[in-house]
Amino acid sequence: MARTVWVVGIARKAGWVAAYGLGLAALLLAGVWVWWQPEPEARGTSTNALWARHQWVGEEHGEEEYRALGRLLRENRITDVFFHAGPFEADGTVPPAKYRNARRLIEAMREHAPGVRAQAYLGQIRKVDGYGITDLDDPAVRGRVLRTDEIFLDLGFDGIHYDFEPIYPDDAAFLELLERTRELTRSRGRLLSVAVEQLTLVDGAQPLYKAFIPRGWGRFHYPPRPTEDFLRAVADRADQVAIMTYDVSLPTRSLAGRHFAWHTERTLRLIGDRTTVFLGVPTYRPQMGWAEDLSGALRGVRRGLDALDRPPARPYGVGIYAEWTTLPAEWALYRGMWLPRRSA
Structure with missing residues (x-):
């Protein structure tokens, strides 16, 4: 009998704890839903980026295709296009066959989208703790990455756009590569831009992650998110920083929108006076039925802008991921939803 009473007591307490937790979750969801309802006041900007598929660099295209691309970029006020031109091989090179159409693409951009910056989008899975492909800790690899950058600048690209993943917030080799790349791009009058993950939720948790959870790439490794100090260090070494704010595993549009608003406000407060910032927004189809979409992302970014007490000193906008998934309706x-209204 005593054992039965004890079990019943434990079950009753567990039920109260579960009910309390569900009540808190319901209050949180309700609060976010209420916050989500007002229409944002802030408008977007005319400084915006687009990630574009590899075929533009690697395959031939007809004149009408180039003309249509230029029309798309002008109509949507895209200032920077990150044309996928890699990825890097393990040794830091890119085989010429992968970018055989690059020079023709640059010529077409000059003709059909004058003023739009075409950047070479280059990256790879960064080797971390023995996992990955490109070992940026090796000075010889970093040197070959820089020589590869020179090839793309010689072809006429307006900048280098790096996307190495994963990057952890103690990655000195990555920061050194940024410093040397910016020296190169500035000597040519070009840009360096870099894509990084969204900020950590709590910077102070990083030592615990590092001590108890392995690094690498996958669901059982701790997330490669920049701390505030690391993001400032990246911003001080790059002309543009694109935050990969997308890929949000949240079940409601209001929660997903709150995610975009929070990261917009926090990121622009942190580095908006240091460098140009693009907040990544998705047009790909979400997996697992999550609530992320372009409409919610843009609304969330605008709500984040509403929370700022002043605009950032440097240009800012959104980065659309990606050109190959964006439908005409989007x-x-x-x-x-985003572009500022043209003056009459």
Whole structure:
């Protein structure tokens, strides 16, 4: 009998704890839903980026395709296009066959989208603790990466856009590569931009992650998110920083929108006076039925802008991921929800 009473008592306490937790979760969801309802006041900007597929660099295209691309970029006020030109091989090179159409692409951009910066989008899975492909800790690899950058600048690209993943917030080799790359791009009058993950939620948790959870790439490794200090260090070494704010595993549009708003406000407060910032927004189809979409992302970014007490000193906008997944209806939605109205 005593054992039965004890079990019943434990079950009753567990039930109260579960009910309390569910009540808190319901209050949180309700609060976020209420916060989500007002229409954002802030408008977007005319400084915006687009990640574009590799075929533009690697395959031949007809004149009408280039003309249509230029029309798309002008109509949607895209200032920077990150044309996928890699990835790097393990040794820091890119085989010429992968970018055989690059020079023709640059010529077409000059003709059909004058003023739009075409950047060479280069990256790879960064080797961490024995896992990955490109070992940026090796000075010889970093040297070959820089020589590869020179090839793309010689072809006429307006900048180098790095996307190495994963990057952890103690990655001195990555920061050294940024310093040397910026010396190169500035000597040519070009840009260095870099894509990084969204900020950590709590910087102070990084030592615990490092001590108890392995690094690498996958669901059982701790997330490669920059701390505030690391993001400032990246911003001080790059002309543009694109935050990969997308890929949000949240079940409601209001929660996903809150995610975009929070990262927009926090990131622009942190580095918006130091460098140009693009907040990544998705047009790919979300997996697992999550609530992330372009409309919610743009609304969330605008809500984040509303929370700022002043605009950043440097240009800012959104980065659309990606050119190959954006439907005409989504371009129309982007123009209506984000682009500032043209003056009469």
